[in-house]
């Protein structure tokens with residue numbers, strides 16, 4: 504078990520000494536280490552069981568600090584940074600040599616973001632190095648949105664979890680870059696596409712499957728519970744599984760269905776609010792994965808706004 508607390512000085516001490524600390528952000532908890540210290544970065548990969556070909560996001564406290572690590576900041580991406588940082592946006596920018604190869608997995612671009620969480624911003628401001636931080640979960644599993652989630656899986660491997668409560672957004676950051684002259688979204692996330700398009704015009708969404716070498720981490724099967732996770736029309740799925748007498752649980756958008764015990768049933772947002780659904784998603788997936796039922800039945804949400812990013816996660820959770 505790791506210690507869970509709000510002691511920024513303690514977090515700083517550990518990080519300065521090459522250790523890792525789990526940090527809160529508005530999206531999900533991150534597993535942070537000194538991004539300029541290759542040994543600390545290697546420890547991140549180790550602790551998560553993450554393959555070295557899957558690069559990490561560099562976290563800093565301001566646009567000015569990002570300039571230390573990128574050789575060029577295209578105007579349209581800068582506009583996004585100025586509008587949405589601190590916030591759930593990650594930009595892929597050409598890196599300076601100071602960024603260790605291990606952070607970018609040898610790619611020419613480095614992923615950077617300024618997270619929006621008061622504790623973590625204070626911590627970042629107090630450090631003279633940026634933090635490399637992937638989501639604080641074992642590779643391929645559901646991202647953590649509460650300190651207890653981190654502790655449940657990585658508690659035996661790290662010393663300290665900075666407690667920032669439940670993550671407000673609940674989905675990872677939206678990853679954006681430029682290809683030739685086109686704005687490209689590499690991962691749908693907590694910042695909606697419409698917000699981005701309002702400022703920079705139409706964007707291209709790259710199908711980030713396992714075959715996309717630009718974002719190797721965005722594998723088809725990801726965010727995956729251990730139990731079978733089946734997506735479809737819940738009414739039909741429930742009927743079928745009641746007939747088969749399967750021991751199942753249900754993850755719905757807003758409705759509760761007859762015949763399913765209360766313990767095994769989570770509605771992400773009874774009011775049908777996509778922000779609330781996003782905030783609850785990973786925590787609900789975990790709860791059902793840890794529950795007694797052997798199969799999780801789920802449905803897609805409306806394919807609009809944050810619903811697109813939520814559906815992306817649900818589809819990946821369903822891939823076996």
Ligand code: TXA
Nearest residue numbers: 530533558559612613614637638675676717718720721
């Ligand atoms: O919201 C978030 O982004 C959270 C919090 C902790 O900041 N972090 C996060 O990190 O989700 P991670 O490592 O779980 O996912 C980062 C994704 C990976 O799929 C990785 O492949 C992609 O970003 N990525 C990172 N650096 C990249 C690069 N240089 N080029 C292409 N893709 C990159």
Ligand code: MG
Nearest residue numbers: 637638639646
């Ligand atoms: Mg992750």
